[in-house]
Amino acid sequence: MKVAIVGGGVLGTMHAWHAVRRGHEVVHLERETEARGASVRNFGLVWVSGRAAGPELATALRARELWERIGAEVPGVGFRANGSMTLVRTEAEWAVAETAAARPDAAERGWRLLDAEAVRSVNPALRGEFLGGLHCARDGAVESRVALPALRAALEPSGRYRWVPGREARDVREGAVRDDTGEVHGADHVVLATGAALGGLVRELAGPLPLRRVWLQMAQTAPLGEPLSTSVADADSFRYYPAYEPASLAEHQPQPPVAAEHKMQLLMVQRLDGGLTIGDTHAYAEPFPFDEVEAPYDHLTEVASALLGRPLPRIERRWNGVYAQCLDPAAVAYHATVTPGVRLVTGPGGRGMTCSPAIAEQTAEELSW
Ligand SMILES: Cc1cc2nc3c(=O)[nH]c(=O)nc-3n(C[C@H](O)[C@H](O)[C@H](O)COP(=O)(O)OP(=O)(O)OC[C@H]3O[C@@H](n4cnc5c(N)ncnc54)[C@H](O)[C@@H]3O)c2cc1C
Structure with a gap:
C-alpha cells in the first residue's frame, strides 16, 4: 500500500513510523524545511499522571509503552523513564x-x-x-528538538520512506496529493496531520472543526x-x-x-x-x-x-x-475521514507528544495497515 502523510510533526511522523513498520510505502510532506510546529516547541513530556480515567489514560499508557519501545530502537529520540x-x-x-x-x-x-x-x-x-x-x-521524557529527525533516519534504511520537506500540500483527494511544486504523489491512503493549521487546505476539505x-x-x-x-x-x-x-x-x-x-x-x-x-x-x-x-x-x-x-x-x-x-474534553484526538481515502488526525491538545504513538497506531488499525 502507498500512504501519503501531510505534516512533519510528531503525529505525522508516528503515522509514518507505523505505516513503514507494517511494510507500506510512505511519502511524507512538510511545508517547512524542517518541522517547526508544536512538536519541536514542547517540553517533551510523556505525561501519564494527570490523565482522565478511561480512554485518555488508556491511550497515554499505551503510548508510554510504545515510546519506551521506540526509544530503545532509536536512542536519538532521547526517551528516558525519569518519572x-x-x-x-x-x-x-x-x-x-x-x-x-x-x-x-x-x-x-x-x-x-x-x-x-x-x-x-x-x-x-x-x-x-x-x-x-x-x-x-510512569511519566517519561523525550528530546523534542531532535526526536523527529532521529525517527526519520531510522525509517530511511527500509527503502520505503521518502521525506519531502519544503512542500506544501495544496490539493488532496482520493488517491493523490498535489504539492506546491505541482508534483503529484499517488497514494492509497492520505493522512493529514497538519497540526494547528485549521484554515486553508484543512478548512476547504473539512469545513469548520470542533x-x-x-x-x-x-x-x-x-x-x-x-x-x-x-x-x-x-x-x-x-x-x-x-x-x-x-x-x-x-x-x-x-x-x-x-x-x-x-x-x-x-x-x-x-x-x-x-x-x-x-x-x-x-x-x-x-x-x-x-x-x-x-x-x-x-x-x-x-x-x-x-x-x-x-x-x-x-x-x-x-x-x-x-x-x-x-473542544470535546472526552476526545483524545480528532480523527475523521474528510473525503474518501483522506483521514484528518489532529487536536490532541497538550498531550499530543505523549499520545502520538498510540493515536497513530489507532489510525493504522482502523485503516487496516
Ligand atoms: C509549548 C507547547 C508545549 C507542549 N508540551 C507538551 C508536552 O510536554 N507533552 C505533550 O504530550 N504534549 C505537549 N504539547 C502538545 C504537543 O506538542 C502537540 O499536541 C503535538 O506536537 C501536535 O503534533 P502535530 O504533529 O499534530 O502538530 P505539529 O507539530 O504542529 O505539526 C504539524 C505540521 O504540519 C505541517 N503542515 C500544516 N499544513 C501543511 C500542508 N498543507 N502541507 C505540508 N505541511 C503542512 C506544519 O508545518 C507542521 O510542521 C505542547 C504543545 C506546545 C505548543
Whole structure:
C-alpha cells in the first residue's frame, strides 16, 4: 500500500513510523524545511499522571509503552523513564495530592505520595521548601528538538520512506496529493496531520472543526550543573488535569494573580545537555500575541527557584507555540475521514507528544495497515 502523510510533526511522523513498520510505502510532506510546529516547541513530556480515567489514560499508557519501545530502537529520540514529581507546599495542595494518591487507579498511574525527605531521596536537586510531592513513576521524557529527525533516519534504511520537506500540500483527494511544486504523489491512503493549521487546505476539505487553538509561552535555561532526576510540576497543575477532579484547589487556595491571568502551571524538565525547559502559559483568544510577555517568566523563575532551593540558571531561550485541541474534553484526538481515502488526525491538545504513538497506531488499525 502507498500512504501519503501531510505534516512533519510528531503525529505525522508516528503515522509514518507505523505505516513503514507494517511494510507500506510512505511519502511524507512538510511545508517547512524542517518541522517547526508544536512538536519541536514542547517540553517533551510523556505525561501519564494527570490523565482522565478511561480512554485518555488508556491511550497515554499505551503510548508510554510504545515510546519506551521506540526509544530503545532509536536512542536519538532521547526517551528516558525519569518519572515526575508534583510538589506540594500548602495543606490545601497536600489534601489534593492525598486524594489523588488514594484513587483506585493510583498504582496504574505509578503514583505515590512522598514527604519532603522522601522527595529529596528521589530527586536530590529539590532542596527548596515543600511539604512533599506526588511522585509519578510512569511519566517519561523525550528530546523534542531532535526526536523527529532521529525517527526519520531510522525509517530511511527500509527503502520505503521518502521525506519531502519544503512542500506544501495544496490539493488532496482520493488517491493523490498535489504539492506546491505541482508534483503529484499517488497514494492509497492520505493522512493529514497538519497540526494547528485549521484554515486553508484543512478548512476547504473539512469545513469548520470542533477544535480550538491554544498559545503557550516557554523557556530554556543554561545547564543546571547537576541532574534533575525527575521532571517537576508545581501544584498549579492540580487545577488543570482531570485526574485531580473533583478535589478542587480553586475552592481553598487562590492562584497567584499572574498565574491566574496567564493560566499557568510550572512544568520543568531537564534536557540532555543539562538545561531546563520551563513553562507554561495558556491563551485561548485569537489573534494570539506575536511577542512573549515577561511577567509569566518572572513567576516561573520565582517558583522554580523556590522548589530547587537555589536560583534558577539564566534563561537562554524563550519561545511560544500553538497546538490544536478538541473542544470535546472526552476526545483524545480528532480523527475523521474528510473525503474518501483522506483521514484528518489532529487536536490532541497538550498531550499530543505523549499520545502520538498510540493515536497513530489507532489510525493504522482502523485503516487496516
Ligand atoms: C509549548 C507547547 C508545549 C507542549 N508540551 C507538551 C508536552 O510536554 N507533552 C505533550 O504530550 N504534549 C505537549 N504539547 C502538545 C504537543 O506538542 C502537540 O499536541 C503535538 O506536537 C501536535 O503534533 P502535530 O504533529 O499534530 O502538530 P505539529 O507539530 O504542529 O505539526 C504539524 C505540521 O504540519 C505541517 N503542515 C500544516 N499544513 C501543511 C500542508 N498543507 N502541507 C505540508 N505541511 C503542512 C506544519 O508545518 C507542521 O510542521 C505542547 C504543545 C506546545 C505548543
